[in-house]
Amino acid sequence: MNNIALITGVTGQDGSYLAEFLLAQGYEVHGLIRRHSTQNTERIDHILEGPYNGTKFFLHYADTTDSSGLIRLVSEIKPTEVYNLAAQSHVGISFEVPEYTAEATGVSTLKLLEAVRMFGGSCRYYQASTSELFGGIPETAPQSEKTPFYPKSPYGAAKLYSYWITVNYRESYNMFACNGILFNHESPRRGENFVTRKITLAIANILAGKQEKLSLGNMNAKRDWGFAGDYVKGMWLMLQQDKPGDYVLATNETHTVREFVEAAFGQCGIEIKWEGEGVNEKGIDAKTGRVLVDVNPQFYRPAEVEFLWGDCTKAETELGWKRDVDFKGLVAMMMDSDLKEIAGMTCEEYKAKN
Ligand code: NAP
Ligand code: G4F
Numbered sequence: 001m002n003n004i005a006l007i008t009g010v011t012g013q014d015g016s017y018l019a020e021f022l023l024a025q026g027y028e029v030h031g032l033i034r035r036h037s038t039q040n041t042e043r044i045d046h047i048l049e050g051p052y053n054g055t056k057f058f059l060h061y062a063d064t065t066d067s068s069g070l071i072r073l074v075s076e077i078k079p080t081e082v083y084n085l086a087a088q089s090h091v092g093i094s095f096e097v098p099e100y101t102a103e104a105t106g107v108s109t110l111k112l113l114e115a116v117r118m119f120g121g122s123c124r125y126y127q128a129s130t131s132e133l134f135g136g137i138p139e140t141a142p143q144s145e146k147t148p149f150y151p152k153s154p155y156g157a158a159k160l161y162s163y164w165i166t167v168n169y170r171e172s173y174n175m176f177a178c179n180g181i182l183f184n185h186e187s188p189r190r191g192e193n194f195v196t197r198k199i200t201l202a203i204a205n206i207l208a209g210k211q212e213k214l215s216l217g218n219m220n221a222k223r224d225w226g227f228a229g230d231y232v233k234g235m236w237l238m239l240q241q242d243k244p245g246d247y248v249l250a251t252n253e254t255h256t257v258r259e260f261v262e263a264a265f266g267q268c269g270i271e272i273k274w275e276g277e278g279v280n281e282k283g284i285d286a287k288t289g290r291v292l293v294d295v296n297p298q299f300y301r302p303a304e305v306e307f308l309w310g311d312c313t314k315a316e317t318e319l320g321w322k323r324d325v326d327f328k329g330l331v332a333m334m335m336d337s338d339l340k341e342i343a344g345m346t347c348e349e350y351k352a353k354n
Contacts, residue, residue: 003027006077008064008112009085013189014128016043018083018232023052025236030077032086034063043189064108067115074112075119081239083126084112087159090193091132092301094155106158113169113177122176124239127166129179131224131250131308132156142224142311145181145248152303163246170244178238183224183250183310185231186330188337195257196225196334199264204338206292207268207350213292217299219258219281224310226251227325227333237319247319250310253327258283260331261293267335269351 005022009015010031022029029052031044041048047057060077062069064086074082087105088094094101109127116123134143135152151157163179170177190197195216205211226249234249255263258274261283265272271286272293283293315321325333336346343350 003081004030004077004079005081005083006030006032006073006079007083007085008032009087009128010059011040011043012085012089013043013187013191013228014185014232014235015083015085016047016189017187017229018085018235019044019047019057021229021232021236023047023056027081028056028058030058030060030073030079032062032064032073033059035061064112065103067111070112070115071119074115074123079120079123081124081126082112082116082120083128083235084109085128087128088155090191091153091155091305092299093193094153094158095302098154101154102158102161104158105155106161109162110165113165113175117169117173117175124176124244125166125169125178126235126239127162127177127179128235129163129166129181129246130156130159131181131183131248131310132305133160133163133181134308135305136303141307142250142252142309143248144311145246145314152305153301156305167246176239176244178244179246180231180235180238181246181248182231182234183226183248183308185226185228185249186334187228188334189228190334196260196330197338199257199261200331200334200338201342203264203268203335204342207339208343210342213294214261214283215294215296215299216257216261217296217301218304219261219295220256220306221304222254222256222307222309224250224252224254224308225260225327225330226323227330230323230325234315234319234321237315237321241319245318247315247321248310248312249315249321250312251323251327252310252312254307254309255327263328263331264335265292267332267347268339269347269354
C-alpha cells in the first residue's frame, strides 16, 4: 500500500520538518496551505525547489475552518495518514483573538475528524495536542498522560476541546486517532514571536549592531524545550503502532526563560549578570556593564502557565522514541543559525573575533 500523508499546517515549523521526514520515508505528501496576500512558504521553499515537488509533494489551498475544503481534500487525496498541525498556535495572541482561536484551534479539529470519518476509510489521524493543557497544575510535576488538565488561555481551552473530541472519535467510531501531547519544541524555523526565537534573533541583531536591547515579559516561566525535528518523528511513530493512544513528548528537563537568555548569550561568549526584580529586572553584560535585557509588561499575559516539565516515559517505552538534541544543543543550533543569517558568522567565529 502507498503511504499518503495529508498535513495541515505544512507551512509552519512542525509541518515543514514533518514533510521532510515523511518524504524521506517514501511517503507521498500533501500539504494544506491557506491563501496569503504575500508568499508564505519560506519554511518549505527548499522542498518546493527540489525533486519531490510535483512528484511526491503537493500543496492544496484550503482553510481548516472551512469544512467543505476539508471534505474535498480528504475525498480526493485519500490519505492513509492525516496530521492535523494547523492552529492559531500563539498562546499570548490567543487572548487578543479568543473567538478565532476557538474556531481555528478548537472547532476545526471536529471538522477535520468528520471529513476523515465520512470519507477517510481506515485513514489514521494525528492531533497536535499540547502541554498547555496542563496549564495551572504546577504541583503535579513532571507532567505525564495521567496528569489532569487545567488550561490557562483561550488557546489552551481550544486545544482541550481538540484533545477530547479526538479521544471521542476514537472511542465512538473506532478511528485510529492519537493525541501527541507535545511540550515546547523549537528550531531555527520557530516563529519569530515565540520566546526562544525572539531571544536568539534579538541577540544576533544586538551583536550585529542592529538592535539596542532585548525586552521580555515573564522571565520566571519554566518550559521543557526540545528540538522540533526530534518531535515530528514521535508524531509519525504514534501512527505506526498496533493501537491508537495519547503520548507525551518532552525532554524531561525544565529551564526558566532567564536561563535560556543566559545560555544564548553564553553561546556567544557574553556573561549576563542580573540586577533588580520584576519589571525593574535588567540583564547586564558582565564585562562592559551595558544593559542588554529588560522587562516590558506589554509581554505579560492575563494568565500565565508558570511551570511545564514533561515525563515522556510512555513514548520512550511504547514507541521507542528518543530525542537527539538537548537544551544546550538546541540553544547552540538556534543561536548559530540566527547569527549566521544576520551577522554572517557562527558563534565560534564571533567569539574568536571579540
Ligand atoms: P506554527 O509554526 O504556528 O504553524 C501553524 C500552522 O498552522 C501554519 O502552517 C499556519 O499557516 C497553519 N494554520 C493556522 N490556521 C490555519 C487555518 N485556519 N487553516 C489552515 N492552516 C492554518 O506552529 P507549530 O509550532 O508548527 O505547531 C504545530 C502544531 O502543534 C500547532 O497546532 C501547535 O498549536 C501545536 N503545538 C506546538 C508546540 C510547539 O512547541 N511548537 C507544542 C505543542 C503543540 P500559515 O503559515 O498560513 O499561518
Ligand atoms: O514561547 P512562548 O510564546 O510559548 P508558550 O506560550 O509556552 O507556547 C508554545 O508552547 C506550547 C506548548 O507548551 C504550544 F502549545 C504553543 O503552541 C506554543 O508553541 O512563551 C514561553 C514562555 C511563556 O511563559 C511566556 O509568558 O515565555 C514567556 N515569555 C516571556 N517573555 C515570553 C516573552 N513569550 C513570548 N512569546 N514573548 C516574550 O517576549
